[in-house]
Amino acid sequence: MAFERSIEEINEKIRCGNVVVATAEEILSMAESDGYENTFRKVDVVTTGTFGPMCSTGAFLNFGHSDPPIKMQKVWLNDVPAYTGIAAVDAYIGATELSESRGFEYGGAHVIEDLIADKPVRLRATSYGTDCYPLREIETYINRQMLNQAYIFNPRNAYQNYTVAINTSDRTIYTYMGILYPKMANATYCSAGQLSPLLNDPFYETIGIGTRIFLGGAQGYVAWEGTQHSPSVARNEKGIPIGGAGTLAVIGDIKKMNRRYMRAAVFERYGVSMYVGLGVPIPVINEKIFRNVLVRDEDIQVPVLDYSVGRRKRPALGIVNYKQLRSGSVVIQGREVKTAPISSYKMAREIATELKKWILKGEFFLSNYVQPLPKNQNVKPLEIRDLEDLEVEYEKNR
Amino acid sequence: MKKTAKKAERRQIFRKRVMLTFSQKLVGQPVMYRLIKEYDVAVNILFAKVLPNETGKLVVEFSASDEKRLNKGINFLKSLGVRIEPISKEIVRDEENCIDCGACTSVCRSGALSIDRKSFELVFDQEKCVLCEMCIHACPMKVINISF
Ligand code: SF4
Ligand code: SF4
Numbered sequence: 001m002a003f004e005r006s007i008e009e010i011n012e013k014i015r016c017g018n019v020v021v022a023t024a025e026e027i028l029s030m031a032e033s034d035g036y037e038n039t040f041r042k043v044d045v046v047t048t049g050t051f052g053p054m055c056s057t058g059a060f061l062n063f064g065h066s067d068p069p070i071k072m073q074k075v076w077l078n079d080v081p082a083y084t085g086i087a088a089v090d091a092y093i094g095a096t097e098l099s100e101s102r103g104f105e106y107g108g109a110h111v112i113e114d115l116i117a118d119k120p121v122r123l124r125a126t127s128y129g130t131d132c133y134p135l136r137e138i139e140t141y142i143n144r145q146m147l148n149q150a151y152i153f154n155p156r157n158a159y160q161n162y163t164v165a166i167n168t169s170d171r172t173i174y175t176y177m178g179i180l181y182p183k184m185a186n187a188t189y190c191s192a193g194q195l196s197p198l199l200n201d202p203f204y205e206t207i208g209i210g211t212r213i214f215l216g217g218a219q220g221y222v223a224w225e226g227t228q229h230s231p232s233v234a235r236n237e238k239g240i241p242i243g244g245a246g247t248l249a250v251i252g253d254i255k256k257m258n259r260r261y262m263r264a265a266v267f268e269r270y271g272v273s274m275y276v277g278l279g280v281p282i283p284v285i286n287e288k289i290f291r292n293v294l295v296r297d298e299d300i301q302v303p304v305l306d307y308s309v310g311r312r313k314r315p316a317l318g319i320v321n322y323k324q325l326r327s328g329s330v331v332i333q334g335r336e337v338k339t340a341p342i343s344s345y346k347m348a349r350e351i352a353t354e355l356k357k358w359i360l361k362g363e364f365f366l367s368n369y370v371q372p373l374p375k376n377q378n379v380k381p382l383e384i385r386d387l388e389d390l391e392v393e394y395e396k397n398r
Numbered sequence: 399m400k401k402t403a404k405k406a407e408r409r410q411i412f413r414k415r416v417m418l419t420f421s422q423k424l425v426g427q428p429v430m431y432r433l434i435k436e437y438d439v440a441v442n443i444l445f446a447k448v449l450p451n452e453t454g455k456l457v458v459e460f461s462a463s464d465e466k467r468l469n470k471g472i473n474f475l476k477s478l479g480v481r482i483e484p485i486s487k488e489i490v491r492d493e494e495n496c497i498d499c500g501a502c503t504s505v506c507r508s509g510a511l512s513i514d515r516k517s518f519e520l521v522f523d524q525e526k527c528v529l530c531e532m533c534i535h536a537c538p539m540k541v542i543n544i545s546f
Contacts, residue, residue, distance in 0.1 A: 051497065051499075052499075053538065178501050178504050178505070178536055178538075179504065179505050179532070179535060179536045181505070185507075186504045186505065187504075188501070188504050263497060263539065265538035265539060266538055266540055267538055268535045268536065273538070275497060275499070275538075326515070327515075328512070338504070339504075340500050340501065340503045340504030340513075341499065341500040341501075341503075341513065342499060342500070342501050342504075342538075343499060344497045344498050344499040344500070344518075345498075345500075345513075345518040346497075346498040346517065346518035346519055347497055347498065347499075349518065
């Protein structure tokens with residue numbers, strides 16, 4: 001019978017202190033030096049990591065009740081509006097929300113980073129006042145300690161592959177993929193490639209709802225499929241999606257996070273975003289999973305898209321792989337183009353290594369997922385339609 | 399070994415990197431041409447920019463066969479009203495807060511900024527920097543600044 005190991009067995013080994021863990025990068029050289037079969041039998045867990053800008057980041061906060069109490073209707077944290085159309089003192093602060101006084105310089109991501117750095121944050125709220133919540137205005141200071149709950153809830157993270165951005169127009173453009181010079185003078189990419197969580201488990205066989213992960217320097221969880229999760233995009237012969245595919249919604253405790261792994265970012269003339277440190281351990285439960293974690297940068301192809309086209313469907317100018325991208329230049333349409341990353345490979349490596357240490361120290365146990373992620377679906381576009389179109393479409397798809 | 403060293407000595411070249419600022423009235427005049435022709439100073443333009451007030455800014459590297467010649471050329475430029483500043487400005491990075499993402503390397507045309515292929519750390523080669531300041535805009539962490 002083929003060799004297999006269960007997550008329960010792995011956790012037992014973590015408890016006993018004899019678990020064998022390798023990062024998604026280390027496993028490649030191990031398989032080379034020790035051989036495929038030996039490495040498969042030896043390594044129980046492979047750790048992955050990624051550290052890139054994830055706009056779909058935000059946090060739920062509960063401030064506690066003031067005396068007299070207030071039913072917050074509008075709330076600002078360091079002048080950045082947060083959403084409070086939920087219970088009286090609950091709010092959601094989104095990473096990309098901009099400060100009303102400082103604009104692009106400071107946003108929701110900075111508020112989150114400041115909270116994690118134990119800095120004081122100014123809270124201001126207004127309300128219309130009710131019989132049970134008479135207060136109409138409040139101004140005070142908070143830090144993460146003072147909050148009842150403070151947790152990250154990111155609707156979309158850990159994009160499985162992405163795109164390469166390039167600009168064919170005659171002017172410099174400013175994007176969430178960085179500054180792109182005219183006439184294809186540079187190209188940027190954004191993925192941890194062979195270290196990236198979902199590229200090491202391309203069919204979501206171990207990563208699912210409930211999976212315990214590394215999030216922002218603390219233990220977090222996969223909460224749901226991420227928004228725009230689209231596993232059905234075209235895949236290469238190794239099963240690796242060519243372009244953005246699966247995504248994860250993740251949750252984790254701000255009170256336990258480390259600022260090193262949660263960093264506010266400003267993209268010139270685009271806006272605020274947040275670099276989020278995320279790592280997922282992959283239990284090597286069978287040979288198929290083992291084969292998957294042997295993915296290399298050269299196995300991962302990614303389309304080059306023209307970001308000067310401000311349309312939903314941007315024309316693809318070619319397909320390259322991450323090994324080529326990391327070499328510093330690629331050939332696109334017969335021309336050599338300088339390439340640069342937007343996400344930090346060094347930090348991705350650090351996160352995978354940190355997660356490995358946690359497991360070796362017996363501080364982090366692996367979890368079976370509660371429910372797998374959908375494996376068959378696409379992203380739907382938003383069409384501008386009238387009510388009649390909507391009804392026709394609805395009947396057609398029913 | 400010895401031979402090449404001698405050769406290099408004979409051919410020794412004096413180089414100087416400076417920033418030139420000149421007014422609109424000089425734009426269109428054959429200043430650089432005269433510098434090269436009459437003073438025998440080679441000019442390598444590293445960076446050029448016309449500011450909104452129409453003054454021009456150039457970062458250049460002068461080279462001449464001896465220092466005297468170089469200084470003569472520089473005095474000639476001064477006599478025309480060109481402001482010459484030694485490049486004492488430099489690009490500085492707050493290493494503690496840099497995340498080694500590499501976003502700055504994408505806009506650095508001179509090759510001064512790069513990501514090391516092994517350590518994946520950001521490497522900055524001051525020598526190659528032409529002070530175009532693009533990296534300041536490109537850094538998402540806002541950890542690059544210019545110091546005077
Ligand atoms: S200023 Fe920045 S972008 Fe420009 S050459 Fe120097 S290091 Fe490169
Ligand atoms: S863009 Fe900024 S944070 Fe990123 S590597 Fe360059 S200096 Fe460091």
